[in-house]
Amino acid sequence: MRVAVIGSIYGSLEETYANLSGKYISWVLSTGNFGVWPDPVRADRQARAAGTGDFLDYLVGKKRVSIPTLMVGGRHEDHWWINRMLRRGDGELIENLHYLMNGNTTFIEDQETTLTVLGLGGTYSPKPNSGNGHYTVKDVQKACTAGPVDIFLAHEAPDGEQFGNHVSEAKWLNKICFATQPRVLFHGKYIYTKYYQTKQTKTKAVCVGTRAYQIFDITKDTITQVDL
Numbered sequence: 001m002r003v004a005v006i007g008s009i010y011g012s013l014e015e016t017y018a019n020l021s022g023k024y025i026s027w028v029l030s031t032g033n034f035g036v037w038p039d040p041v042r043a044d045r046q047a048r049a050a051g052t053g054d055f056l057d058y059l060v061g062k063k064r065v066s067i068p069t070l071m072v073g074g075r076h077e078d079h080w081w082i083n084r085m086l087r088r089g090d091g092e093l094i095e096n097l098h099y100l101m102n103g104n105t106t107f108i109e110d111q112e113t114t115l116t117v118l119g120l121g122g123t124y125s126p127k128p129n130s131g132n133g134h135y136t137v138k139d140v141q142k143a144c145t146a147g148p149v150d151i152f153l154a155h156e157a158p159d160g161e162q163f164g165n166h167v168s169e170a171k172w173l174n175k176i177c178f179a180t181q182p183r184v185l186f187h188g189k190y191i192y193t194k195y196y197q198t199k200q201t202k203t204k205a206v207c208v209g210t211r212a213y214q215i216f217d218i219t220k221d222t223i224t225q226v227d228l
Contacts, residue, residue, distance in 0.1 A: 001026045001027065001108070001109070001110045001112065001113040001115060001217070001218050001219070002023070002024050002025050002026050002215065002216070002217050002218075002226065003025065003026065003027050003028070003029055003108075003215070003216050003217075003218055004020050004023070004025045004027075004028045004029070004067070004213050004214070004215050004216075005028075005029045005031065005186045005206065005208050005213065005214050005215075005216065006028060006029070006030050006031065006034075006188075006208060006212070006213045007031055007033075007188040007189075007190075007193070007207075007208035007209045007210050007211065007212045007213070008031070008032065008033030008034075008050075008074060008076075008188050008189065008210045008211070009030075009033070009034060009035055009053070009210075009211055010033055010035045010047060010050040010051055010052070010053055010076070010210075010211075011034075011035025011037060011047075011051060011052050011053015011054060011055050012035065012051070012053050012054070012211065013035065013053060013054055013055060013057075013058055013063070013065070014054055014057075014063060016213070017065065017066045017067060019213065020067060020213065021066065023215060023228050025067050025215070026067075026068070026108075026110040027067070027068050027069070027070060027108045027110075028067050028068070028069040028070070029069075029070055029071075029117070029151070029153055029186060030069060030070070030071035030072070030188075031072065031074070031153065031154065031155055031186060031187050031188030031189070031208055032071065032072050032073055032074025032075070032077070032121050032122070032155035032188055032189065033074030033075065033076050033077065033155075033188065033189070034055075034071050034074065034077065034097075035047070035052065035053040035055050035076075035077070036055055036077040036078050036081070036082060036093065037052045037053070037055055037056070037077070037078050038055065038056060038059055038078060038081050039056075039078070039081075040052040040056065042078055042080075042081075043076075043078075044076055046075075046076050047076040050076075058094050058097075059094055064095060064096070065094065065095060065096035065097050066096070067096070068096050068098070068108075069096060069097050069098065070098045070100055070106065070108060070117060070119075070153070071097065071098070071099055071100065071121075072099075072100050072102070072119040072120065072121030072122075072153050072154065072155055073099070073102075073121035073122050073133060073155065074121065074122065074133065074155050074188070074189070075122060075123050075133040075134075075155070075189075076133065077133065079132050079133050080132075082099060085099075086099065086101065100117065100119030100121070100153065101119065102119060102120050102121055102122065102135045102136075102139035102142075102143070103118075103119070103120065103135075103138070103139040103140070103141075103142030103143040103146075104118075104119055104142070105117060105118045105119070105146045105149060106119075112219075113218065113219055113220060115150040115151060115218060116146075116148075116149045116150045116151070117149065117150065117151045117152075117153050118143055118146050118149040118151070118152050118153065118176070118180055118182065119153050119154070120135050120139060120140070120143055120152070120153075120154045120155070120173070120176065121133075121135065121154070121155045122134045122135045122155055122156075123135070123155065123156055123170065123189075124156070124169065124170050124171050124172075137172070140172040140175065140176060143176045143179075143180070144175060144176055144179035144180065145179075146179075146180050147180065148180060148181050148182075149180045149181075149182050149183075150182065150183050150184075150218070151182060151183065151184055151185075151186060151218075152176065152177065152180065152182035152184070152185045152186070152203075153186050153187075154170075154173060154185065154186070154187040155187060155188060155189055156168055156170035156173065156187055156189050157170060157173070157187050157189070157190070157205070157207060158170060158173035158174045158177065158185075158198050158199075158200065158201075158205075159171050159172075159173060159174060160174075160199055160200070161196070161198065161199065161205075163190040163191075163192065163194060163207065164190075164191075164192070166190065173185075174198065174200040174201055177198060177200075177201040177203045178200075178201055182203060183204065183223060184203075184204045184205070184206065184216075184218075184223050185198065185203050185204070185205040185206070186205075186206050186208065187205070187206075187207055187208075188207065188208050188209075188210075189207075190207050190209060190210075191209055191210050192207070192209045193206070193207060193208055193209040193212050193214060194206070194207040194209075195207075195225075204223070215227075215228055
């Protein structure tokens with residue numbers, strides 16, 4: 001299966017899918033900050049600074065998500081609207097855009113391969129119940145019961161990982177890696193793309209930078225980066 005993993009795109013949907021066109025992608029995996037702003041007026045300060053993008057054109061049907069996409073939430077999305085959609089049972093936020101709730105797993109597949117994806121979006125919050133772009137202890141506890149997974153799709157890097165001058169303080173992601181033994185961890189949030197092995201669990205990890213994408217051919221036995 002050929003998968004494209006995207007970093008924070010802040011609503012640049014048309015540009016993103018145009019860049020992926022013709023590359024035979026089966027699924028796009030978004031690491032958050034996708035740019036879900038049905039009403040740009042509700043956008044937070046950072047999203048407005050980055051640009052709220054063209055999500056509304058896709059919501060009203062002017063444009064269409066051209067490749068099946070699975071996303072976890074970033075810090076900068078309209079989580080009030082997302083949570084309302086999820087309460088209604090609409091995990092498909094718009095056509096071809098699927099939302100993976102924190103601590104949950106799902107399957108992505110093509111004609112040859114089926115992969116298990118575990119999701120944990122947002123940033124760490126010490127509050128027991130926080131749905132505004134954070135994950136909680138309950139989310140982590142649920143994720144740890146998932147069993148072995150192929151892909152751990154997160155917004156943040158595990159606690160202690162360094163990106164330039166920034167050191168992640170995302171608690172308990174290492175615990176999830178210990179419990180579920182993912183074949184690969186994909187995350188975003190940071191500016192630059194980085195391939196690395198996590199310090200505590202030696203998990204293969206890829207940070208996909210802002211407005212960047214990385215393409216992989218993934219089978220049940222191998223994960224190969226594709227340079228197109």
